[in-house]
Amino acid sequence: MNDAHRPDADGPQLRTLLLTDLCDSTTLVERIGDGPAAELFREHDRLVLALQQRWRGRLIDRSDGLLLLFERPIDGLGFALDYARGLREIGAARKFELKARAGLHVGEVLTWRNSDEAVKVGAKPVEVEGLAKPMAGRLMATARPGQILLSAVAEPLAHRAARELGERGQQLLWKSHGRWRFKGVPEPQEIYEVGEPGIAPLRAPPNGPKAWRDIPLWRRPAALAAEVAVLAMIGTGAWFATRPQPAIAFNQRDWVVVGDLRNLTGQNVLDDSLEQAFRISLEQSRYVNVLSDLKARDTLQRMQRQPDTTLDRAIASEIALRDGARAVILPTVAEVGGRVRVSAEVIDPHTQTTVYAESADGHGKESTLASIDSVTAGLREKLGEAMKSIERDSEPLPKVATKNLDALRAYALGLKAYGERRQAEALRYFDQAIALDPEFALAYLGALRVHVGDADNRRAQPYLEKAVALRSHLAPRDALYLDAWSSEYGPQPALRAPAQWKLLAGLYPDYYAGHYNYAWAAFAANRFGETLSFAKAATAPQNPLRSSAIELMGRAQLAQGDAKAALASFEQGEKVGRYGPNRRRAAALATLRRFDEAQALLAKLPTDSSTDGLTNNLERIAVAVDRGRWGEAEKAAQRAERDAVAGTPVLANQFALIRLMVDALNGRPPRTQVLATLCRKSAEQAGDEADPLRNEQAFVALSAAYLAQREGDAAVARQLLPVLEPLVKRIGDPLLAQLLTVVQAGQLRLDGKPEEAIRLLRPLLRGDELFQVHSALRAAYAAAGQDEDALAEARWLAQHRGRAYIETGGSQVLQTLNVADTTLALREQARSLARLGRDAEAQRQDEAFRRAWPQSGSSPPVPPMPLARASAPSSPVSKQ
Template identity: 25%
Template sequence: MSSKVSQPICDGYRFDQFEVRIRAGLLLRDGKRIKMEELPFQLLLVLLETPGEIVSKETLHRRLWGDRIFGELDNGLQVATGKLREALGERAGTARHIETVRRRGYRFIGQVEPLFLSPPETPAAPGEASADSAPPPGSESPATPELREAGRLSRLRSKPAFAISLVSFLVLAVAALFFYQHLRKRSAIGSALVVLAGFTNESGDDSYNGLGLAFQVKLEESPYLNLVSEQKFLRQVPEPATASLQQLLRGCTSLGGKVLITGQILGQPPGYEIRTYARSCSNGSLLTSQTVKAQGRDMVLAALDQAADEMRKDLGEPDASRQRFNMPLAQATTSSLAALRAFTLGEEKRANGQEFEAIHDYKLAIDLDPQFALAYARLGTIYSNAAETTQSAEQFKKAFDLRERTTDRERLYIAAHFYSISGQTQRTIEAYELWLSLYSRDDLPNNNLAIEYLDLGEPEKALGFARTSAKLDSASSLSEAVLARAELETGEQAQLQSLCNDVQGRQGDSAMLHESCFLLAFLGKDDIAMQKQIQWSRGKAAESELLDDVAWVAMYQGKLSSGRSLFAQARQAALAQGFAELAATIEVDEALLEADFGYPREAQTLSIDALRLAPESVGIRASAALALGRSGNIALAELEAAKAAAEAPLNTILNEAQLPSIHAAIQLQKHAPQAAIQILEPVRPYDKCSALNLAPAYYRGLAFQAAGDPGHAAVEFRSVLAHHALMPDSPYIPLAALQLGKVLRQLGDSTGAASADRQVQDAWEHADPGFLPLRKSLNSKESIP
């Protein structure tokens, strides 16, 4: 029988002066490598598979991003195409290789030749092994990497191309050598750290004090420049406007920067003059400078646009990139210099950890320019951090409606936050992933992905993103705070302790960081360290958040009287700051604990008051419904749960975790534990979500216990105890230990029961004498709290 010759596998393509090598992940032009990111390279491969044919947008989305749909973020395809055209040297308005077919997709135009770099093999006869045959899966040899099919999106980074040898340089003419070295120096700017050292106002007119922020927005818009964060530089040079050039250069060098950028506006009657400079951090030599004149006030932002664009060009950013990422400042920010100045003041406060104090400045910016999309977005972020979700959603809806008035980066910021505040967890994560694919050196999407995973109760996933964010911007108080929380929840106590020691007496920290340090001190039973964190919050806008944590600790310890007093103080502090929804959140926090401790009257009173304080909040409605269900007001619980479901049909945590928990609580009140078990079974993936404080597994344990199944009840109670690091002050931890001791005694496990009892005794060592769960325990009552 004759052997069948296998079909050759395409190793690459050739068109015009270009060559594509699939296995190496390379695009060559006249034999020289062209740097290209993974996404546009994969886009090129897909188009080269069927030259001359239209590839639909839907097909490209599926091939490049899988089955995920980004909705409003579909411009990611446009960006990837822009970067591909840039690599191929196509100018705007021309289509030598990549043609856009309006409303349909893209196609490759021109002749394409497939490449078969290795000859096709004739398979060995049965039972024989070829010396060159591929190794079995999992045993890949470094010398024979696995072939990738053309157009297949690999999740692995392409292997780096070999560097050009020194010998090849020696045969080049001196002029050519100089030319290529110049190109290499220009292209290296994109990977080098660039420090923006400030923009000074020397015009004599204070209304131009916000131009530094506008200049920063223009430079941040570029995915080509690797900008060091402003906060990081300010730690090196606190007053850049008055610092000498040598001080600025030293600050740049200390951060590993290669390029120092500064700017200024001067009064040049009858107009103004914008000057920008880029210098080498190592020796201060001038790399490039721009001078642009503005004939009047209404031309200043346009002049700054031009200066920033010329700066980006001179630093080597390709034309295609500058054309794609070049939103006019008046549209990307605001045409009102007064609004820009107010926004700048808010940014300065926010960078120093005073985000609540910045609310007034952002509101003023909006009053001066109601079309200021980014100002709405900043307010939305602050209200979200303050648990004012209703106000946050309102602000992000306004920003989302105005998102076309922003740069691509800020548009991603707005869209991702809009999805997050509306509870669309998967779309939020996808939005941040897309953001990372376009701006891979940006700390914000890393930081916010960490927050999303913390909310889901997946701190191990969060930790990696948090560390990356903190590394990219070590000066960010928010990145530091998110990393602290991730370290707390993953049990990285030594690293967190080091961070907490470092922040003592430091200004500009966020409340979230001090909350983590407070909980770490609680775990270590360090009362002095706990008091230091409480003292830090005194008189600050964040005081209510710390007081809420102190109240949870008191409840954990069974100090009911103290806990109630602290919750009242936290609620009052929130109201004093004008945060009604935060005050309502504090009330439903207490209401849930009162219900599960066995105080139904107090729970119902607090729940109804919380609904009065924040009548439009879906989150308050859901939490109040849970407390009402646990405390026996079934009719009102069902009513509020139905309203919440109707108002937020896309909210993941609400629909997948909170509403089932409410319905299970109602079934427990109706003495139908099997129904409660069935309702809670699908909630397991969300057992650890931050919104429920470890309650779902505890409720499931109660249901199994009531159903006469102590074995499964023990599994659920142990699950609560196993995840105590997610919320170290959750009273569900000692409550679960209490019930675990009971069911283990039923199972005849006296040793395990004694261990659980010791956990309860340790937690409630200083509990109030009349604390109901403790009293029931001492009286050996088996009733469910």
């Protein structure tokens, strides 16, 4: 008979439920009689109908009480407040009290429509079921007459929207009645009361058989002895028994999305400042990971929404689902009864329901930072973090940020501009924050990042020094981040900085700056296995700069000889980062000998005198050399040398040396005096300890001496080694020390002591050696007549084309020689094989060499590399 349609196809829906009960209605009917009672209830029904229309409510059930559904908690609250006032007026007109108790809750419900036949025989038109319904019923039954009780889910939602009620919303009184236990509900629930002065009771509800206050142990003397005995039996398991269990499956290192702060105070200075303060406070946790605002905005763009879209409940939940975050946190600040309230809700992104809420009140906007600390600590505990951890990893916001809200707002705007790559604007905001609070350490750190990102290390230095002086004003994670940057600028950075980045990555495994920067340090030190491991960790979806980590993975793969995987990584990085192909992809294509594609790509890249425009010439020159197109290589090298004069001093020296390398490969060895002058100039600039690029200058100086040695000229190194040796020791870069050993070994070889050169070079073969270590060792083996070993080194050189292109030592100043040596190694294999009497193999290698570098027309022959002061031994394949 009471057959019903199936529940709505959409399944459970999030709704606000309001249950009311007209107090003592039966006694009232008996007292005033049936006729007056009927008139009273008709007036009551007119009131309900009017309020339904005003507050957009849907009446589901009615008798002595009401069950209504609303889209929003503020609508349900508006109905309850007007209903309480209306009953008061109806009762006053008849000279008796008329009150109702009310319970307001937000949760999921199922609704369906009964059949017409069932409605005709008395069934309700619409049915509502779900766990939210009995919860609202428990609240209503617990309330005193005239009292409106709200659940912990409904209160912050209604509270943050109270301004929509107009002036009355500002006068409402809000009160927490603590944690209560309800029959049939396993976890204690915090309940709140809201009402108008003079109407609401604002007293704790009475205990009853279905609802009672969750009183702490120390307030239950009768049960204390028994409970102490139970606790003693539980022993070490007590913590697990009493630990608050999260309503969502939140685990250590899970991610949260912080939505945009809703500011209901009308004070605009709080908009950006408090949202940033909330992030800073929450990010101190090692238990909870906060998705960066930069990453959230990036995901917004992938959702094809504008970057300034408000991160409300729905949008933030979608971002959380896309980026693998477990929860959404929505912060609010409002003025309530002359006090400033900071509150936050924890949202389950799958259902968009509120599972937790925390709030804290204070006087004036200056109290908001302390309130934020209190709220974030409460949220962390509810998400499962141990109190000891919260106390250990939390510092007050005024200490780790600033107590000046204007400075905090400027800092927040600076971060936003930095995330949108508006570097100059970001720097202005950071400087403004510093002007407002000269002890704002995070602002100095922000300005430091801007200058480092622009490769302007000299301007970065003062900000670094000030940040170091204010290190105690930083949270532990930010202090470690500062330590790592400080080591980059201090003495022997190549030795000290990697350890600091690795420490940061180990202590904060989901703070990707540590992983990426250690991966880069490992790459710069030729430790490609470690590079791959740490760069891969930084490619997590939550990393806003994951495209850079993906590209770094590609560089490591190329260095390890997997050019196809590298090419795929470069393409993926471009897609994720939404940027076009760059010179690293060209290097991978050239490694695979897809030269036409590489050159077509390089032709599209900038050719101006900016740092990027100049460094694009590295691959232009190297690819032309790799193809044996000497005219193209020479023109590219000459143009790069000319344009680099407008760049930094180190770029000017690098391209001057690379042009000399091309000349040498092209059969025109540079004069001793030219190389000596360049070597001395670079060494002098490397001697400036304040120059953060002194390492690159020292690489140029040693490379110039090495180029002279390759042409059989020992004079340059002989003149300048006494200057270069102590310089390299002071700088402390392991790869620079390797290059010094290569030059020292070259002097021994040219002095007719190849065996000593071999003994000097062999210990460098640890897997992280420079490409040119193998080239120098091959020459030493050949000079010593050890042809089998020379052949092995030549084969190594020919097989490691990817490493030749991508090795970054000295900002790739040796790239042109490296790439040339992968082809010259074919000729040197032919020579070694001929000396060993393996003529057929020698002939095949000679033909491979000629195919790689066809000697025709305007292309002069590549001269043989001298093996010692004397001429190299002749061989059939040396005739070209």
